[in-house]
Amino acid sequence: MERIPTFSKGGVHPDDKKVLSNGQAIERLPMPAELIVPLSQHLGAPASPLKQKGDTVAVGEKIGEASSFISADIHSPVNGTITDIRKITLANSVITDAFVITPDEENPLKEWEVQPYDQLSVKEMLDIVKDMGVVGTGGATFPTHVKLMVPKGKSVEALVVNGVECEPYLTADHRLMLEQTDMVLRGIMLVAKMTNPKKIIIGVENNKKDAIKALKDVVAANGYPITVMPLKVKYPQGDEKQLLKATINREIPSGKLPLDVGAVVLNVGTAFAIYEAIVLRKPLIDRVVTVSGEAMSTKRNLRAPLGAKVADLIAFAGGLDHDPDKFISGGPMMGFAFYDDQIPVIKGTSGILALDNGPSQKTPVSPCISCGRCVAACPMGLQPTKLYRLIDNRMYAEAMAMNLMDCKECGCCSYSCPAHLPLVHGMKLGKRLGRK
Numbered sequence: 001m002e003r004i005p006t007f008s009k010g011g012v013h014p015d016d017k018k019v020l021s022n023g024q025a026i027e028r029l030p031m032p033a034e035l036i037v038p039l040s041q042h043l044g045a046p047a048s049p050l051k052q053k054g055d056t057v058a059v060g061e062k063i064g065e066a067s068s069f070i071s072a073d074i075h076s077p078v079n080g081t082i083t084d085i086r087k088i089t090l091a092n093s094v095i096t097d098a099f100v101i102t103p104d105e106e107n108p109l110k111e112w113e114v115q116p117y118d119q120l121s122v123k124e125m126l127d128i129v130k131d132m133g134v135v136g137t138g139g140a141t142f143p144t145h146v147k148l149m150v151p152k153g154k155s156v157e158a159l160v161v162n163g164v165e166c167e168p169y170l171t172a173d174h175r176l177m178l179e180q181t182d183m184v185l186r187g188i189m190l191v192a193k194m195t196n197p198k199k200i201i202i203g204v205e206n207n208k209k210d211a212i213k214a215l216k217d218v219v220a221a222n223g224y225p226i227t228v229m230p231l232k233v234k235y236p237q238g239d240e241k242q243l244l245k246a247t248i249n250r251e252i253p254s255g256k257l258p259l260d261v262g263a264v265v266l267n268v269g270t271a272f273a274i275y276e277a278i279v280l281r282k283p284l285i286d287r288v289v290t291v292s293g294e295a296m297s298t299k300r301n302l303r304a305p306l307g308a309k310v311a312d313l314i315a316f317a318g319g320l321d322h323d324p325d326k327f328i329s330g331g332p333m334m335g336f337a338f339y340d341d342q343i344p345v346i347k348g349t350s351g352i353l354a355l356d357n358g359p360s361q362k363t364p365v366s367p368c369i370s371c372g373r374c375v376a377a378c379p380m381g382l383q384p385t386k387l388y389r390l391i392d393n394r395m396y397a398e399a400m401a402m403n404l405m406d407c408k409e410c411g412c413c414s415y416s417c418p419a420h421l422p423l424v425h426g427m428k429l430g431k432r433l434g435r436k
């Protein structure tokens with residue numbers, strides 16, 4: 001029997017719960033009455049505002065400009081009027097200024113048409129990706145044009161596309177691969193033109209067999225030089241380090257980046273955004289969001305304008321069936337709990353979950369029993385139990401010396417701990433305080 005690849009060290013197998021929404025085709029969220037569009041939707045410095053209260057804005061118009069090398073432009077998702085600029089707190093606790101936009105009642109959106117793109121140089125394509133505000137849509141939100149700039153003297157051996165979507169409940173990427181197969185693949189071929197890799201691989205976990213087939217069919221029909229690689233289901237395979245180990249058997253050394261081992265990694269949602277940016281000149285102004293969890297009346301995959309409030313998505317999905325234990329933005333393993341349904345969808349929002357059991361369950365904490373499960377589960381080869389003890393005793397320098405900064409905050413340690421110790425929260429705190 002053919003061996004299905006995966007990464008070797010650590011990892012866990014949470015119930016994937018994808019059946020709740022993976023049969024739900026992508027639907028467009030009706031335009032909400034108000035959008036909240038933050039200036040910080042990406043990793044790096046917030047964008048600088050280009051508009052003021054009272055200004056009218058056109059759909060796709062730049063309203064915030066990247067303010068440093070690691071930053072990204074922000075565009076209006078609608079034709080409308082800026083009614084306010086106010087401070088908001090995002091699900092990840094970032095406090096940022098945000099435009100409050102009232103969409104025009106008539107024609108708030110526009111049709112995007114194909115623009116000439118065949119003759120574009122690599123620099124022109126990179127400039128377009130930057131100008132369209134594209135960032136990684138898998139959750140990391142790193143500005144994509146920076147990632148795609150291959151420094152002189154470096155070459156790309158492999159372009160590895162992340163179709164893993166290993167977080168439980170999330171099915172947005174799955175639906176995108178299934179329903180927009182051609183656009184995702186064309187986006188990948190545009191990235192290949194910009195980075196000139198020797199090989200191109202899309203890694204897709206084996207619980208998305210229909211998407212794997214759709215990708216393989218379109219690759220074969222077009223003769224694309226792309227390998228669609230099914231991967232064994234294991235969390236956190238969507239992380240760059242684990243994905244490169246699984247697909248090209250490369251390990252990224254501590255403190256290094258994929259390019260240091262000859263790889264460029266990007267998400268399928270980002271490839272789709274790159275297609276829209278280069279072919280349609282459409283900025284990143286909307287995205288697919290999975291709305292799921294046991295407490296939701298119905299589970300959906302919604303294409304929502306950035307700035308739509310979580311409450312709008314939940315209402316369109318039929319509202320809550322009952323009070324959830326917890327709301328999460330993103331997946332249950334790495335996402336952020338939130339308490340305010342007025343927070344907006346931003347470029348990295350892959351899911352809105354209303355959970356009442358599973359990984360979010362509140363359980364009493366007991367003392368460590370030295371079982372070693374957290375150590376076995378850690379995909380980074382760290383010793384979570386020792387790190388947690390050091391952090392608990394405020395011995396941050398000692399924790400740093402034990403490679404605390406290599407922690408990916410994947411949550412595998414917390415998930416496996418029978419004592420229910422909040423290990424990943426300890427790691428996050430230790431990293432923050434240890435850096436000072």
Ligand code: SF4
Binds near residue numbers: 380381408413424
């Ligand atoms: S959260 Fe950090 S310490 Fe815990 S398993 Fe993941 S990488 Fe290891």
Ligand code: SF4
Binds near residue numbers: 373
């Ligand atoms: S899994 Fe929990 S109980 Fe077991 S060694 Fe790690 S911290 Fe201790």
